Structures are given as structure tokens and as C-alpha cells.
Amino acid sequence: MSSRYSDNGSSSSQEARAMERAPLMAPHPPKANQLSIRTTSNNARNINIMVLTVFLSSIGFTLMMPSMYGYLNSVNPKYGDRYNGWATAIYSFGQFVASPVFGYWGNRRPTIEPVVFSLVIALIGNALYATCSSFGQAFIPMIFLARFLVGVGAGNVAVCRAFASEKSDISNKTQVMGKMSGAQGAGFVLGPALGFGLTYVHFYIGSLPVSKFTSPGYVSVLLGIVNIIFVVIFFRDQPSSVTPISSPVVQSINSVQDEEVVAIKKPEGPEEDRLAVYISIYLFAVVISIFAVFESIMAMMTDKYYGWGPRANGLLMGCSGVLSLVVFFAISTPLIKKFQDRKMALFGFFNLFIALLFLASYDNGPFNWEKGLPKWQLFIGAVFVSIGYPISSSMMYAIFAKILSPKQQGTKMGWLTSGGSLARMLGPLWATALFVDVADDVLYLTCAGLTASAFIVLCIFYKRLAPHSDYINAQIQKDQQQQQQDDMSHDDDYNDYIENYNTTPHGGSIYVRDDDLSISQ
Template sequence: MGGTLGKGGSWVVDHSMDEIPLSVSIGKSDLRHGSIASVSSSDPPPYDEITTSLYETPKQKRARKRSHLVAYTTMFVMSIGFSIVLSGVWPFLQKLDSTLEKDSLGLIVAANPLGQMVASPLMGLWGNKAGKIRFACLSTVTFFICGNVMYSLLYAFQDAGGRVSYWAMFVSRFIVGVSSANVTLCRSYLAGSTTLKERTSGIAIIAAAQSLGFVVGPGIQAVMTILVPGETYTAGGWIIWDKFTACGWVAAALGLINFVILTPWVFQEFNIAEKERALMQQRRGTDKDIKLPKPDYLPVVGILFSFFVSIFIFVLLETLAEPFVSDQYGWEEDKCMIVVGVSLSVGGLIAFGIFPMSGVLSKKFDERKVMLYPGYIPLMLGTFLLIPFAGKDIPIAVCYNTTTTMEPTTFSTESYDMADYRNQGILPYSDEDGETCTLGCPESQEWCNDVNQLPLPQLAIGYLIVMFGYPLVQSLNMAIFSKMLGPKPQGLWMGVLTAVGSLARVLGPLFVSAVYTMLGTVWTFSILFVGMVLAFIELHLLYRRLVPMNLEEIQGHDGPAGKEKY
């Protein structure tokens, strides 16, 4: 309690400091209203409790929690921007340019994560230098809106000749990818605006928001397909409203809403990390800036590797799903799209439900153990179950030249009974050369003749097990990574983390074409399983170093940080 001179020179009592203890070395029993705490108490309250009680009023805490909701919403909208076009991008490409082959799809799919990978470290550095994320986020959301509007106007490039419309789509998706680099800013902001006690739950929620966006995006495309079956021409015919462009306009509208909630009237920034450093200065009785230790780089790199591996398995399953079931079971295209779409949505919902569990479990158990055992073990087990060990033969696509003969033109040394294929539900289709072919693994993939079909129940069980472990690994990887960096601006490091995840999303389609197409399922999932095992082993070896930066006994020199000695 103190006082100031008011009007007329009167002494006015100031009660604004009544709730703030005069010493940080205080016991819980001394926290009385207006009391002067004893400096010599030997039972100080926990560090995290001191931080919040010293620096945050209930009103400020509510505003800080509201700012977290804005960060969660931004992550949700950015992930929708990536996923909303996934199921429609190939038919849209064919409509823009019917001469395009399927191998042209990979670059378009990779454009978004490529833009994010390039921009993420730069956005993180921008956030660090500025000390605030608002302007950087507003800039990226503007890119998001422009990229989706450009996607909706691609018909305007259709008559330009060459492959102008193709490259226009690439640019539009790349711009949206650049905009999604603001997930780096959201993660770094959350790391700086949460206490150690809150951080794991906060990062789990932000990961869940991103996962929910991946579920909602394809759903919007499905709804637009039903609601907008035809085409509507406006503005001289170059603005066309259909099921493809509608998704771009919906995404742009969501971006506009996101822009509004990032304005100062809704979004206020808070930095608990700065207050933590000020607290440490008080505890040491000095006004000099405390030099935090450097992060322990070896476990930081270890976390980055495990983060890459866990995202890679998810991206590979997402990318490989449709061609995999088409090859393995000889299903028609519509059936593949429906089954894969439903499966990915179910997996996304499972992940959305489990992400928050990481925060709950980490409050009861060591979060490193939660990451390794309920997290990595299901990932390894699920990946192992995707390796075919026994089963029926994979159906091979057999083509007939309907203009000359009805005898098989493929694998002429063997006899094929078309009735058998029809009885199995593997119906013939006609290709561009006038041949009629059964569905199944194409002749170019020679490994299909030597590898067993993966039983469908085994595939379903393996996929579900992976989706139970993936959310725990993802959220706790990010939480431990953030805690190891300590109370310092984390924009650049979060940019590196996001870039590593983007690299996995870029390499996923390339891995499918290079390894799966040439070598098959056994090699593909065996390599993934080995990667998971290596990540599990290296995290076990680094276990004692996967700890938060030691904020209780800062020594003021560089070196490995952590409460545990190793």
C-alpha cells in the first residue's frame, strides 16, 4: 500500500499494489491482503504461481485467454485453406486443361507446403524482431485472401494458351502456402503467452484446431459439390461460380473474418516470457538483464527429427490412400474417393479428440513418457501392421483391345476369366486408347505380382492405431520443444519447426511416386517403420535432456539447460 499527492496537495492512499507481495521469496501462508511478506521464508510458492500472481490481474488473464482463442482460430482457418481444395484440385485442373497428366498433380499439391516451408523461418524472424505478431499475421491473412481469390478466378486464365492456367493454380496455392506460415507466429505467440503449467495444454489445443481444419476443409468441398452442381457466369464470363471456385470464395471469406479478429479491438498481445525474466531478476536481487542459457541443441535436433517422422507418416497415409486402395482392391474411382474421404475424416476426428488428452495426461504423468509410450508405440505398431505378410493376390489390371480381339493383351501367358473379375466386383473400364481394362494394380508396378494384398481389416486397424498415437506425439513434441527454448522469443525456432513439418508434406508425394510406385508396399511401410523406431530410440537416448530450461537456478552462462543432470 502506498500514497500519492492528489488535487489540492491532499494525500491519497493508493491501493493498487495491495495484492502484490513485496518479496518473491514468500511462503504461501504469508499471502494475506495488504501484508508485508517475510523475506526469510524458506517455503516459496511454485515459480509458475508466483509469475501469474505477480503480473496478471483477472481482467488481464481473460484478455490473454481471448488472444489464445484468436490464435486457435487462425490455425483452424489456415489448415482449411490447405485442405479445402484437396479433393477437387485434380478435376479442376482437368477442367482447366484436359491435356494434363496425373504426374502434374504432385507439383500443385506440393505448392502449398513449399510456400509454407520457405516463408516460415522468415515469419518467425519477423515476429522476433518486431516483438509482436499482429502486423505479420494481418499481412499473411491478406495473402491468404488474395491466394484464394486467385484460385476462384482461374477460369480467367483458361484461354491464355500454353499451361498458363496450370501455373496460375500453382502460384495461387503457393501464395496460400506462404500465408499459412503464420502458424509459426501463432505457435511462438502461444509459447510466449503461456506459463509452463499452461503450455502443454495450449499447444495441444492449437494442434487440435489445425487437425479440425483438415477435417472441415474436405467437408466444405463436399457440401459445395452438392449445393453448386452447375455453373453460373458473371462479369463477362471470366468469373464463374461452380463447385470448385465456390470453395475458394468460402476460404477467402473465412480469411476476412480472421483478419477482423486480429485487429486491436479483439486481439491483444501478452508476453508472459518477458515477465518471467523480470521475475528472475527480482529473485536474484539485480536490475541487470539475465543472460539465459543457450538451448541444448542436441535434444532440440532430436525433437525436430521425431516431429518430421511423425508428420511424414501422416502425410504419406493421406497422399497414398487413394492410389493404395485402388491398386490393392481394384475399387472404382468413386468408391475409392468415398471410402478414403470418410476414413480421413474419421481419423481427423479421432485426432481432434485425442489432442487435448495430451495436456490432461501430462499433468498426471511425465510428458516425455506420454510422448514415448502412448504416443510412439501406437505409431510404430500401426505402421508395422500396414506391412502385408499374408493375404490374397493383388488384382492386376488386364486390358483388352476391343477393336481387334477380346483376348487379354496383358500377361498373355496367363488365362483370365472376366467373369471372375466381375464376381469380385472388379469391373472393367475403358482407357483413352479404346482398350477395356479391369481395375487393379497397373502392369507398370511389377511388384504387385510378388506381394500379397493387405487384408482390409488389417489396414483399418493399423490406420486407427496410427491415428491414436499421432496426436500425442505431435502435441508433446511441440510442447517439449517450446519448453527447452526457455522464456525467450521463439519465432525463429518455431519457424524452423514449421519448415520441418512443411518439408515432410513436400516430400510425402515424392516418396509415394519414387518408393511406392517402384518398390511397393513392403518397402514403403518398412522404411517408415524403421524411421519410427529410430525416432523412438534417439528420444530414449536423449530422455534426460528433454527437459524445460532451468529457470530456478539461472547461472548466467551458456551451456546445456535442464533440471536433470546427465
């Protein structure tokens, strides 16, 4: 009995001493907008570094595309036709394997660890790519290993997406994920353009040749070093929670200030809907597969119908890429908040479906409606692809990020990235088989049917793809906290007014109304 009273007395005395040490007039807490600005600024800087990482990783995927075929043929004229497809696919296989691993790592450890490690792996792969011609008979195994390592390094995209999703709330998540998608799209567009410019490079560093074949590897090494420097110097992740101070006085003062140094502790809620997760991965894989088919078959198709070479194809793909970048940019602006993610995704799939109908030639088989593929039909199809792909891919990123529990998204973001990598790896293989061995109209109509299936699945499970309840609860909590801070700010203004009035030499009487404060002399 005495022990219990003794403990209570000790606790009361500690609280009393804490209250005595607390200042009588505690400084006013920072205004809500000041806290928001500082928190938003820190998160925005970290997210932008993740966006930079995704951008440079996308460049690494496409930088070698214009010259890798020639690189293989420079060692053996038969290597290009035999191994180019496999050298391209093995990159996606590396990303497919590594994405869930890095995502899981990002859940368990600080984000910077898997990001820096993956960048180092990619740097080693790019350096090996630049020098693998010196391995003689082992050239093919070395170039496969190099592309695999670069693909493994690209698995950090899962970590970057998870971080950006976790550091954004439901009010700006679509905008943030749109920025992430735009960075990836920009890398896919600028990578081949930069690779084409490197085809004019030829000099030596000592005994090492820097040619149109090896320079993409060396440039990727430099970009990787720059990326590592930016991450190490400027990336400052914040812990998710802190242990509160037990003193009620100090705790009440610091409760408003905690947002300045830590993110709000994520609410504990139910796990995400697993069926919605799998459906989202399927829908995302359809988007990536359709775009991979468009990229891989376009040159073969234009050569077949128009006899176009790399310059004309580059112009077509460049114009399509510019249009896609414009759409990506629009999605990354606050304008996108006016539209629902799922409705925008349906709109994106509809555009892809229309594009594939235009790209089919209808000149053989059961159709035989036209001779060849008119150029106007090709251009319209390319326009619809350039609009549909950025919308559907960005919206699927946003939908997936919102249906996940906000606590730890790394592993499941790895699943999404692996699904896209698998589609990017397999899509060109079956598309080439259909184009060469069957007919291009069968190919594009098959792709149109695949897109239609995605549209129907999205309609059927429309409600299942709604945001996770934790995001809704967190937004309600955030609005309530904002209201409380606004009320405190109003009380502070009122107290300042009273203090100023009491110190005025003229005196006067105070009339207080609900909507105004005034003095009558």
C-alpha cells in the same frame, strides 16, 4: 564535494516529496486471484485468436484437395496426372520458405504485423486460385503461384505457435500447444469435408463462375476476411516490460499491480541447447512425414486391394479424423498435466510403429505371409495412426516450446514449421515411388524403421529434451510471488479484523493463535 552532496540532497528531497504526495492509507492491492483472472483472461483471448488462425490456415491447405485434381483436368485432361502432385507440394514449399521469415518478424515487431500481412498474402493467393482459369495458357503458372502464395500465408503458423508458447508458462504449456495442434488437426479433417460439399456448387456472380472448382478459392477468401477482422478487432498483445516508477512508495504499491497490465519480464538465462533443437525438429519431421504418407497412399492402397472410391475412402478418413480430434481434445484438457511430455511422445511413436506394421500387406517379397491386405488389418492400422499422430505431434510441439529460451521463440518456431513442411512435401513423393515401383510392404516397413529411429533417438537424448532452466526459475519465482501475495492477503484480513474489533461497542479481549483468531467477551 558540494556537488555530490547537492545531488544527494536533491534526490532525497524528490523522494520525500513523492512520499508526501502518496496517500497515508494506500488502497489495498487487488487480490492475487483477481490479478490472475484478468491476466489469464487477456492471454486466453489472444491465444484463442491464434488458435483460430491456425484452424483456418489448416482448412486452406485441405479445402482444395477434393476438387483440385478435377480443376486441373477441366482445363486439360492431362494436367491432373502431370501437375496435381506439384500443385500440392508447392503449398508446403511456400510455408517452408516463409515460416522462419515470419517467425523472425514476430520476434522483432508486434505479433499482429506478420499475422495480418500473412493473412493478406493468403487471401490474394486464394483469390488468384479462384480466377486462374481465366488466364488461358498461363493457367498452370497461375495455379502454382496461387498455391505458393497460400503456402506463404500459412507460414504464420510459426508466429501463432511462438505467441502461444511465450504467453503460457510451464504449468499449462502442454495444454496450450495441444489446443494449437487440435485446431490444426480439426482444420485438416474439416477442410476436405467442406471441399466435398462445395463440389455441388454452381452459379455465376456476373461473369465469374462459382463452381465446384472455383468455390474453394472464394470460400477461403471469405474465411481470410473473417480471420483478419477477428485479429484486428480482438487481438490485444501486451508489452513484455515497462519502465518502473522510481519512487519507492509508488513502486512498492505498483509492484503487485504490474502483472495486471504487463507480462512478467522474462528471466535472462542461457540460450537453448541447439542439439536438442535439431533433434526435436527431426522427431517432428518424422511424425509429419508418416502422417503425410498415410494420407497420400491410403486412396491408392484401398483402390488396389478393395476397389474403393472417394466415398469409402472419405468415410475411412472421416472416422480416423474424428478419433484424432477426440485425442487432440483430451490433450488440450488439464488431464494431460498428469503425464510427462517425453513419455507421452514415446507412447505416440510406439502407436505409429504398431500402425505401420499393421498397414504392411506382407503379400510379396521375402514375406509372402498373406494374400492382399485384410480389412481388419487396415482398420486396426488406421486406429493406431489416429491415436499416435495427435499424441506425438502435440507432444513434440510442447517439448520444442519448452526447450527453447522463453525470450523470443518466433524464428525457431519457424524452423520447426519448415521442418514439418519439408516432410509434408517430400514424404508423399518418395512414398509414391516406393508404392508404385517397389511394394507397399516395403514402403510401410521403411516407415516403421523411420519411426523406430525416432523412438530410439528420443530415448537416447531423453534428458537433453528437458525444459529450459528459465521455465523452472520462472515457475519458482511465480510460486514465491504467489506466497507473498497470500501473506499480504492474510495480513489484510488480520488488520480488517482488528479494525472491526476496535469499533465494536462491546469491547472484549483478543486471543491470537497461529491458526485462528477469536474473541472472548
